[in-house]
Amino acid sequence: MAQRNILITGGAGFIGSHVVRLFVQQYPQYTIINLDALTYAGNLENLRDVEQAPNYRFAKVNILDIPALEEAFQTHEVTDIIHLAAESHVDRSIVSPLDFVYTNIIGTVNLLNAARQYWSADPGKHRFYHISTDEVFGSLGAEGFFTETTAYDPRSPYSASKASSDHFVRAYHETYGLNTVVSNCSNNYGPFHFPEKLIPLFINNIIEQKALPVYGDGLYTRDWLYVKDHARAIDTVFHQGKPGSTYNIGGFNEWKNIDLVKLLCKLMDEKLNRPAGTSEQLITYVKDRPGHDRRYAIDASKIKQELGWQPSVTFEEGLSETIDWYLANGHWLKQVTSGAYQHYYESMYQQR
Ligand code: NAD
Ligand code: TYD
Numbered sequence: 001m002a003q004r005n006i007l008i009t010g011g012a013g014f015i016g017s018h019v020v021r022l023f024v025q026q027y028p029q030y031t032i033i034n035l036d037a038l039t040y041a042g043n044l045e046n047l048r049d050v051e052q053a054p055n056y057r058f059a060k061v062n063i064l065d066i067p068a069l070e071e072a073f074q075t076h077e078v079t080d081i082i083h084l085a086a087e088s089h090v091d092r093s094i095v096s097p098l099d100f101v102y103t104n105i106i107g108t109v110n111l112l113n114a115a116r117q118y119w120s121a122d123p124g125k126h127r128f129y130h131i132s133t134d135e136v137f138g139s140l141g142a143e144g145f146f147t148e149t150t151a152y153d154p155r156s157p158y159s160a161s162k163a164s165s166d167h168f169v170r171a172y173h174e175t176y177g178l179n180t181v182v183s184n185c186s187n188n189y190g191p192f193h194f195p196e197k198l199i200p201l202f203i204n205n206i207i208e209q210k211a212l213p214v215y216g217d218g219l220y221t222r223d224w225l226y227v228k229d230h231a232r233a234i235d236t237v238f239h240q241g242k243p244g245s246t247y248n249i250g251g252f253n254e255w256k257n258i259d260l261v262k263l264l265c266k267l268m269d270e271k272l273n274r275p276a277g278t279s280e281q282l283i284t285y286v287k288d289r290p291g292h293d294r295r296y297a298i299d300a301s302k303i304k305q306e307l308g309w310q311p312s313v314t315f316e317e318g319l320s321e322t323i324d325w326y327l328a329n330g331h332w333l334k335q336v337t338s339g340a341y342q343h344y345y346e347s348m349y350q351q352r
Contacts, residue, residue, distance in 0.1 A: 005031045007078045009063060009111065010085030012036040014193045015131070017046035018231040019082060024050045026235070031055050033076045036085065037062035040340060045332060046192045063107035066114070073118040080127040082238060083111055086165075089196055090135075090158045091348060094290060097157035104161035105168070112172045119178075128180045129238050130169040134223070134250065134296050135159035136184060145299035146184070148246050155291050166246075173244045181241035183233065186250040186298045190227030190318065191325040195337055196344070198222075199319075202261060203326045204333055206268045206279045213349055216288030218258030221295040225251035226318035229311045236309045250298025251311045258283075267323055286349070 006023065010016040011034030023032050032055055036042045050056050057076060061068045063085050072078070085107065087093065087100045108130065119126045137146040138153030152167075154160040166182055173180040193200040202212050233249045241247060255263075265279035303309045313321075326333060337345075 003029060003031075004079045005033065005077050006080045006082060007033045007035055007072065007076065008082045008084065009035045010042070010083070011058075012038055012042035012044055012046060013084065013088070014041070014046075014190075015188055015227055015230060016084040017192050018190070018227050019084065019234050020047060020056070021050050022228075022231045022235060024053045024056050028055055031057065031076070033057045033059055033072070033078065035059045035061050035063075035072055039087075040344075041088065041194050043192075043336060045335065063110055064102055066110055069110055069114045070117070073114055078115075078118065080129070080238075081111065081115060082129045082131065082234065083108065084131045086162070087158070090156050091196070091289065093156055093158035093161070095348075097161075100157050100161040104158075105164045108165035109168050112168060112178065116172065116176050116178060123177045124179050124243070126179060127238060128169070128172070128178050129234070129241070130166065130180065130182045131234065132166050132182055132184045133159065133162050134184050134186045134248065134298050135293065136163040136166060137296075139293035140295040140297055142295070145297045146248060147299045148184075148248055148302055155293055159293075170244070179243045181237055181243065182246040183237050183241075183303075184246065184248050184298075185230055185233070186223035186225050186296060188227045188230050189224055190322050191329070192332075193227070193322075195333065196341075198257065198260075199264065199322065200326065202264055203268065203323060204337060206265065206282065207272075207326070207330075207333075209282065211284040212261060212265075212279075212282045213284055213286040214258060214261060215286060216292060218256065218261070218285065220257050220292060221254050221297070222257070222260075223250045223252070223254050223297045224260070224315060225249065225253065225311060226313040226315075229313055232312070233303065233309045236307050237303070240307045242306075247303045247307070248298045248300050249303060249309075250300040251315070252298075252300065253311075253315050254295075254297050255315075264319070264323075267320060271323055271327060
């Protein structure tokens with residue numbers, strides 16, 4: 001296999017850290033450069049087990065800093081990109097939309113420009129892989145699935161910014177011949193997930209016996225995929241995806257929020273040796289998220305048929321493994337929930 005110097009942006013975040021780990025361990029012949037600004041969501045603790053690997057590098061760079069980006073391309077002789085760096089939390093996008101415009105749209109265009117410039121001799125030879133979300137497709141009713149040809153219909157500042165970045169990536173393929181590929185994935189869960197998102201937040205609150213704030217009527221539906229299966233899908237699309245193509249990635253695993261929360265409560269009671277029903281008493285219905293998308297569901301048949309990828313872990317296995325990981329990594333959880341996070345939590349949930 002050819003030598004490649006792969007720049008992975010956002011590698012210190014939740015999904016990025018799993019992708020970096022997989023590539024560092026699976027492809028010793030590749031050099032993996034983790035480029036990350038280390039915002040509140042970036043944490044090098046997520047990569048302690050691979051940071052000494054001979055094929056791992058780290059560059060603390062903000063994708064809004066064009067000279068630093070260009071320097072990273074030169075220093076590391078970047079041959080390919082897997083772009084995950086983003087502001088990723090819908091609730092934060094409702095409070096501060098411009099942060100999402102800067103990082104998710106302008107940051108992505110900066111990266112496209114740097115790639116285009118650095119690879120100008122043969123733009124088609126180098127892969128530019130942009131990681132996106134199913135949220136760009138908007139909200140489904142009770143029936144149907146998002147396919148690769150579903151029209152974009154973003155409804156939150158987060159999904160609008162991701163949709164915009166997807167369009168720029170496609171445009172750079174058509175206009176400048178960049179060898180791009182985009183994948184749109186459903187909700188991920190698993191180890192190293194920042195506890196502002198539903199599953200890790202509720203695991204943390206159950207441990208601490210704090211209220212579980214369920215938005216609205218709790219009947220919103222998400223399609224959950226284990227993060228390690230997403231990382232495997234990214235590996236597959238990176239190596240085999242057709243230039244200019246997009247792939248939907250999902251777990252065929254829909255859950256209404258309230259059913260998922262009740263399952264989580266049941267599993268946590270068992271694992272913490274608490275009497276059955278203890279954690280369910282923490283469920284508290286709170287004011288809804290504005291513009292809350294009702295249902296997401298991915299049709300992942302294209303990636304299965306074309307590239308042979310499918311999820312390997314059932315939801316029960318993945319959720320159980322995830323809870324075990326959080327229970328065994330109390331130090332990690334304490335570290336990320338202290339300080340600035342505490343302030344965020346108080347102000348975000350006071351508004352509701
Ligand atoms: P995350 O918030 O956990 O991590 C984002 C990472 O990007 C962090 O390490 C952060 O430091 C870094 N970053 C943020 N702004 C930056 C900047 N300006 N310059 C450089 N680095 C910056 O996010 P995640 O959940 O791991 O999501 C990763 C990607 O996958 C995102 O593009 C997101 O839109 C997409 N995605 C996420 C999900 C999900 O369920 N979490 C699902 C589908 C797609
Ligand atoms: P989240 O993890 O924020 O992911 P996304 O909004 O990107 O799908 O939320 C998942 C679902 O859980 C979503 O319908 C909103 C809901 N939710 C709550 O009910 N309470 C919470 O405190 C959070 C963070 C989310």
